[in-house]
Amino acid sequence: MDTPSAQECPESCHQPDLPESRFAKNSCAIAFHQVSKVYSNGTTALQEMNLKIAESEFISLVGPSGCGKSTALRIMAGLGEASSGEIAWGAVQADVKAARKFWQRPFSSKLAPKLAFVFQEAALMPWATVLENVRLPLQLVGMSKLAARAAVAEAIALVGLKGFEQAYPRELSGGMKMRVSIARALVTQPDVLLMDEPFGALDEMTRSKLNSDLLSLWSQKRWTVVFVTHNIYEAVYLSNRVVVMAARPGRVVAEVEVAVPYPRTEEFRLSSLFNEYCREVSGALSLGAGF
Numbered sequence: 383m384d385t386p387s388a389q390e391c392p393e394s395c396h397q398p399d400l401p402e403s404r405f406a407k408n409s410c411a412i413a414f415h416q417v418s419k420v421y422s423n424g425t426t427a428l429q430e431m432n433l434k435i436a437e438s439e440f441i442s443l444v445g446p447s448g449c450g451k452s453t454a455l456r457i458m459a460g461l462g463e464a465s466s467g468e469i470a471w472g473a474v475q476a477d478v479k480a481a482r483k484f485w486q487r488p489f490s491s492k493l494a495p496k497l498a499f500v501f502q503e504a505a506l507m508p509w510a511t512v513l514e515n516v517r518l519p520l521q522l523v524g525m526s527k528l529a530a531r532a533a534v535a536e537a538i539a540l541v542g543l544k545g546f547e548q549a550y551p552r553e554l555s556g557g558m559k560m561r562v563s564i565a566r567a568l569v570t571q572p573d574v575l576l577m578d579e580p581f582g583a584l585d586e587m588t589r590s591k592l593n594s595d596l597l598s599l600w601s602q603k604r605w606t607v608v609f610v611t612h613n614i615y616e617a618v619y620l621s622n623r624v625v626v627m628a629a630r631p632g633r634v635v636a637e638v639e640v641a642v643p644y645p646r647t648e649e650f651r652l653s654s655l656f657n658e659y660c661r662e663v664s665g666a667l668s669l670g671a672g673f
């Protein structure tokens with residue numbers, strides 16, 4: 383099958399109550415139905431994972447090391463194939479075997495949601511300036527420097543790095559490098575942002591600041607975000623919903639909806655309600671681990 387057939391997204395897709403979404407209500411960004419992944423060495427990284435993510439939703443995947451968070455994210459990105467199950471992206475449903483071809487469509491495709499990935503390592507080109515690093519995805523699809531100029535400037539401004547366009551990665555702090563990495567993802571104006579422990583290597587203060595800035599950006603742009611983290615506090619603070627996974631085999635054991643409106647303030651982080659949500663996630667993690 384070369385082209386996935388267009389189908390309605392599952393009707394029961396979870397839909398958070400989000401104001402001013404730029405997307406249609408009740409539309410589904412990504413759905414996993416009974417998705418399993420068995421690596422060639424026999425490891426079952428995911429077993430019959432079911433998950434529905436609404437457009438404009440911010441969800442976090444939390445779970446112990448090895449529970450399949452990164453595997454799930456890679457399958458969502460089309461960077462890895464599922465062994466069985468069905469995956470739907472927006473209004474397009476794809477047989478898992480067609481997934482790779484689907485994601486290889488050019489950015490201009492009407493069908494493909496535009497997707498961007500942010501990894502734990504900023505992975506910048508050390509010989510290139512901030513501006514050149516951020517421009518890379520547009521350069522790779524053949525856009526001229528002139529045509530890319532406005533989008534690059536906007537992405538750099540969005541992450542708060544205006545004035546650092548000509549700086550090299552060696553001149554930047556860890557937090558600033560991560561901001562460049564986020565700008566490089568945003569420059570393609572994605573619909574879906576997949577983030578794999580993006581702030582895991584940062585100190586607590588920097589992580590906290592980047593969390594607040596990410597939420598403020600998300601409030602403006604309303605991408606669908608799938609955020610992988612080991613940090614319960616970060617997951618609760620950021621997300622509409624925290625998806626708790628367990629290992630051996632990797633599976634979803636609980637979903638905790640964080641029914642707190644945005645913008646989320648510092649007061650929320652210090653509130654007893656915040657602690658209650660963290661306890662609920664922590665309890666689900668312990669249950670999943672069999673404690």
Ligand SMILES: Nc1ncnc2c1ncn2[C@@H]1O[C@H](COP(=O)(O)OP(=O)(O)OP(=O)(O)O)[C@@H](O)[C@H]1O
Pocket residue numbers: 421422423425426427445446447448449450451452453454632
């Ligand atoms: N390419 C691979 N080949 C074989 N096994 C793999 C491969 N990638 C991951 N695994 C295994 O699949 C399971 C899930 O790995 P995955 O990296 O998705 O988990 P994770 O929850 O993201 O872990 P972490 O939190 O440590 O990053 C683990 O047991 C891992 O060893």
